[in-house]
Amino acid sequence: MRPTHAIRLGLRRGRLEFVQSIRSTQDQGFYLFTAFLAVGYLFLRRDTEVAGTDLLLPSVALPSILGAFVAFGVVIGPAYTLAMEKEDGTLLRHKAVPHGLAGYFTGQLVFQTLNLVPQMVTILVPSLLLFDNLMADPSGWVTVVWVLLLGILAAMPIGMVIGALVPSTQKVGTWGMLPVMVLAGISGIFYPLQQLWGWVQVVAQVFPMYWLGLGMRSAFLPDEAAALEIGGSWRTLETVAVLGTWAVVGAVLTPVVLRRMSRRSTGSQVQAAKEAAVQWVR
Amino acid sequence: MIEVRDLRMRYGDKDVLTGVDFAVHADEVVCLLGPNGAGKTTTIEILEGFRIRSAGEIDVLGQDPAHATEDWRARTGVVLQSWRDHPRWTPRRLLTQLGGYYVPYSTPERPRPHDIDLLLETVGLTGLADNKLTTLSGGQRRRLDVAIGIIGRPDLLFLDEPTAGFDPQARREFHQLVQRLAELEHTTILLTTHDLDEAEKLADRVLVLAGGRIVADDSPGSLASRVAGESEVRWSVDGQRRLQSTDDPTAFVRDLLRGPDGDLVKDLDIRRASLEDAYLSLVQQHEAGHTEAAARLFTEVTR
Numbered sequence: 001m002r003p004t005h006a007i008r009l010g011l012r013r014g015r016l017e018f019v020q021s022i023r024s025t026q027d028q029g030f031y032l033f034t035a036f037l038a039v040g041y042l043f044l045r046r047d048t049e050v051a052g053t054d055l056l057l058p059s060v061a062l063p064s065i066l067g068a069f070v071a072f073g074v075v076i077g078p079a080y081t082l083a084m085e086k087e088d089g090t091l092l093r094h095k096a097v098p099h100g101l102a103g104y105f106t107g108q109l110v111f112q113t114l115n116l117v118p119q120m121v122t123i124l125v126p127s128l129l130l131f132d133n134l135m136a137d138p139s140g141w142v143t144v145v146w147v148l149l150l151g152i153l154a155a156m157p158i159g160m161v162i163g164a165l166v167p168s169t170q171k172v173g174t175w176g177m178l179p180v181m182v183l184a185g186i187s188g189i190f191y192p193l194q195q196l197w198g199w200v201q202v203v204a205q206v207f208p209m210y211w212l213g214l215g216m217r218s219a220f221l222p223d224e225a226a227a228l229e230i231g232g233s234w235r236t237l238e239t240v241a242v243l244g245t246w247a248v249v250g251a252v253l254t255p256v257v258l259r260r261m262s263r264r265s266t267g268s269q270v271q272a273a274k275e276a277a278v279q280w281v282r
Numbered sequence: 283m284i285e286v287r288d289l290r291m292r293y294g295d296k297d298v299l300t301g302v303d304f305a306v307h308a309d310e311v312v313c314l315l316g317p318n319g320a321g322k323t324t325t326i327e328i329l330e331g332f333r334i335r336s337a338g339e340i341d342v343l344g345q346d347p348a349h350a351t352e353d354w355r356a357r358t359g360v361v362l363q364s365w366r367d368h369p370r371w372t373p374r375r376l377l378t379q380l381g382g383y384y385v386p387y388s389t390p391e392r393p394r395p396h397d398i399d400l401l402l403e404t405v406g407l408t409g410l411a412d413n414k415l416t417t418l419s420g421g422q423r424r425r426l427d428v429a430i431g432i433i434g435r436p437d438l439l440f441l442d443e444p445t446a447g448f449d450p451q452a453r454r455e456f457h458q459l460v461q462r463l464a465e466l467e468h469t470t471i472l473l474t475t476h477d478l479d480e481a482e483k484l485a486d487r488v489l490v491l492a493g494g495r496i497v498a499d500d501s502p503g504s505l506a507s508r509v510a511g512e513s514e515v516r517w518s519v520d521g522q523r524r525l526q527s528t529d530d531p532t533a534f535v536r537d538l539l540r541g542p543d544g545d546l547v548k549d550l551d552i553r554r555a556s557l558e559d560a561y562l563s564l565v566q567q568h569e570a571g572h573t574e575a576a577a578r579l580f581t582e583v584t585r
Contacts, residue, residue, distance in 0.1 A: 009382045016379070020370040090367040093430065095332070096360040097383040098352040266332045267362055267442055268323055274365045 006099035007106045014110025021111075022118055035122035038065050043130060053225055058131040060228075062123075063220040064189040067151070067213035069119055072180060074152050075159035077112045079176040082163025082261075087273035091265050101262050108160070113152055136222035147215035147239070154208040154243040157250025164261040168276065183209045194230055201230070208246045211239045283308050283438055283470045284329060289338035291324050298324050300494030302338070306472055311464050313485035314474040315561075317568040317576075320491045322474035326442050329472065330360050343438060356387035356394070359436030359469075361444055364427050366416075373418075373426050374398060374411040377433055384434035395433045405429045405459065421452035428459060432469070439463070441473035445480060457483055478561045482506075492564055493577025506557040516551040519543050 021027045042065075048057040085091050094100030128134060135141070162176045186200050187193070187210040193201055204210045217225070218234035226234045284306035291299040298321040306312045314322050327333040329340065331347035331354075340346055345354045368376050381395030388394040402408045405425040410418060418426065424444070431439060441460075445453050461484070463469050475481055481488045482502040490498040498505060513531040517524050517538070528534045531552045539547060560580060567576030 005386050006383060009379065012382075013379055016375065017370075024370060085367065088365050088367040089362055092332075092362055093364075093367065093380065096330075096355070096362065096431075097380055097434065098355040098387065100355075100380075100383055103383065266327050268327065270365060271363065 003099050003102045006103040010103035010106025011110055013103060013107030014114065017107060017111040018114040021115065031118045031122045034069070034119070035126065038069070038123050039126045039130070041065075042127060046131060050228075052228060055133070055221070055225060056131070058127065059133055059221065060217070060225070061189075062127055062131075062134060063216035064213045066120065066123065067147075067216040068184050068187070068189045068209070069123065070116055070148060070151055071155050071209040071212050072184065073116055073119055074112055074156040075162070075180050076172075076176055077115060078108060078156055078159035079162040079166070079172050080169065081108065081112070082160060083166050083169040083172050086164075086261065086265055087169055087270065087277070089267075089270045091262060092267065092270055095262055095265060101258075105258060109156070112156060112159075116148070116152070135220055140219040143219035144216065147212065147219060147243075150240065150243040150247060151208060151212040151215065154246035154250065155212070157246070157254040158208075160254050161250075161257050164257045168273065180209075183207050187213055189213050192228060205242070208243055211242045215239045215243070283310075283343060284472065285339075285341040286329075287339040289325070289328065289340060290336045291321065291328065292336045297494055299335075299338075302491070302495055304489050304496050304499055306470060308470055309464070309468055311460070311471045311473075311484055311486045313481040313488050314472065314491055315478060315481045315488050316474075316476065316491035317565045318476050320568065320573075321494060322476075322491055323442055325491065326440055326472065326474050330358070330440050331355075332360075353387070356384055356434060357437045359431040359434060359439040361427050361431035361439065361441040363442070363446070364423055369414065369416045371415055372412045373402060373407050373415070373429070376415070376426075377401065377429060380430055381433040387434070392435055394435050396435055401429050401433065404462070406455070421448060421455075424448070424452075424456070425459070428456075432463065432467070435467065436469060438470045438472070441471065443474055443476070445475070445477075453480075460484055476565075478558060482557075490561075490564070490580065492568060492580055493573045495577065497577045497581045502557075514553045516549070516553070517547050518549045519546045523549075 042058040042061060045057045045061075049055070050057055050060045053060075082091075091101075091104065094104035159176070162172065166172050166175050183204065186196060186204045187207070188204065193204055193210065196204075214229065214235065217229070218236060218239075223234075226232060229235070284304075286302055286304050289299055289302040290297070302321075302325060314325060316322050324333065328335045329342055329347055331342075331350050334348055340348075342350070343354060343357055345351065347354075371379075377398050381398065384394040399408070399411075402411050405428055407422065407425055407429065410422060415423070415426070428441075428444070431441070444460075445456050448456060457480070460471065460473070464471055473484065485502060488498070488500065488502050488505055489496050500508065513528060515526045515528060515531050515534055515538075526534065531554075535550070535552065538544065564576050564580045567573075567579060
């Protein structure tokens with residue numbers, strides 16, 4: 001009857017969580033550290049030329065790195081948060097108030113999306129200051145926006161489903177980190193996808209990560225650079241189709257999984273998790 | 283407020299509840315007392331709508347908790363045992379956020395949610411209102427749990443083992459808080475505990491849960507006097523120890539001493555069984571695994 005009210009509260013919750021996060025030195029440290037690694041890598045290889053083009057490495061690698069960070073952030077972020085918050089009672093608290101779950105998941109969506117802002121800014125700003133020719137054509141920024149939005153919608157449900165299904169927070173490493181790292185490794189971020197085996201190429205192109213990177217490259221790089229990609233094209237239509245499919249499937253499936261997870265959440269489950277957490281060796 | 287008929291719960295092939303019946307009326311404070319593992323948490327979680335029962339009929343505030351609406355949620359409060367949730371939030375921000383969900387359910391007779399400052403004062407957290415939750419002590423956190431449980435001015439409040447892990451001071455303060463709530467807010471309260479002393483202090487009525495069912499349902503006063511009805515008389519004759527349970531130890535001893543062996547009676551001892559004794563032996567039996575025997579024994583003792 002009044003879920004709109006709860007969604008408004010969820011928006012406020014997401015904003016508040018974000019403000020509290022960027023005020024914490026722990027999270028500031030994380031953003032600065034990851035940005036330092038990314039920009040440091042680009043800086044060390046600032047004079048490396050990319051074979052087959054007249055572009056330097058930072059121009060080619062930056063969009064891929066941004067794509068990887070977005071995919072990583074919106075999968076691992078919600079996976080960890082959900083796994084943790086069903087253990088520590090955050091989820092249960094929201095189950096106990098009217099329409100609380102609608103508010104909670106709205107808050108998650110807002111929070112995890114806003115988290116990308118400091119991540120992007122800490123990498124983009126120093127990169128734009130340090131390197132030339134990053135953005136081939138200013139109209140590319142429009143592409144950046146839609147690729148990001150579609151990419152978030154495509155990848156975040158994966159994170160939420162992982163977070164909902166893992167039996168405990170410690171297992172997010174196995175069921176979340178590991179597959180995402182593997183996908184990052186084969187998604188054409190570190191070396192071109194065409195140089196890998198055929199079946200690896202197929203696997204990579206099933207998941208949103210590759211397409212997020214490709215979309216970002218199409219936004220930043222000049223059209224000639226498309227020659228480096230599979231089929232020598234940016235495959236914009238395919239990008240929209242794959243990311244869009246993931247987004248639609250995610251939008252349909254995630255609420256079902258989340259409802260199932262919330263139904264099973266009880267005080268005893270929280271208590272059991274607490275006891276499990278203090279007992280390291282079993 | 284609450285009607286439970288023949289509630290059953292089975293996990294795998296283990297029956298935890300084998301037919302629980304009881305009722306809770308408006309404005310009552312009812313304590314569900316029982317040994318650890320007797321099924322108290324299971325029962326209260328079923329009533330909260332957090333757990334699905336195997337069988338039985340339940341009516342809480344006119345609805346079945348398993349299929350209750352969000353409006354029903356607005357009328358019930360649950361005090362959860364928080365652990366490390368919302369570490370970066372402050373009590374004021376968290377209460378404001380969670381209290382917000384009750385705004386559409388406010389009525390002139392029962393404005394919802396509570397005024398945050400008043401509530402913080404009630405639970406004694408005014409001075410800590412703007413500190414991060416990570417800086418609160420265990421007792422302070424639990425008082426915040428209570429504040430969150432009652433932020434929506436519930437008609438019915440559930441508390442599961444609310445004082446587990448409290449020191450005596452925190453415990454006393456908590457008992458006063460619950461009593462204030464019941465009197466001032468006319469909140470009906472159902473709480474679980476394994477501590478008889480706590481049940482006697484807080485409850486208008488005590489339900490003892492053992493062997494998967496309710497084995498006693500009475501006010502703490504009359505439960506105690508019912509137990510006191512059975513006393514044990516011990517004596518020895520010629521070095522042989524004798525024991526007799528009786529309702530009227532005075533009359534029994536008078537007859538005993540006047541009887542044929544009257545002059546030989548030695549080591550006479552009359553023990554009035556207290557509620558505490560009865561409960562302790564229930565807990566002991568339960569922990570030794572004799573749940574059914576424990577329940578039967580307690581039923582006999584308190585008949």
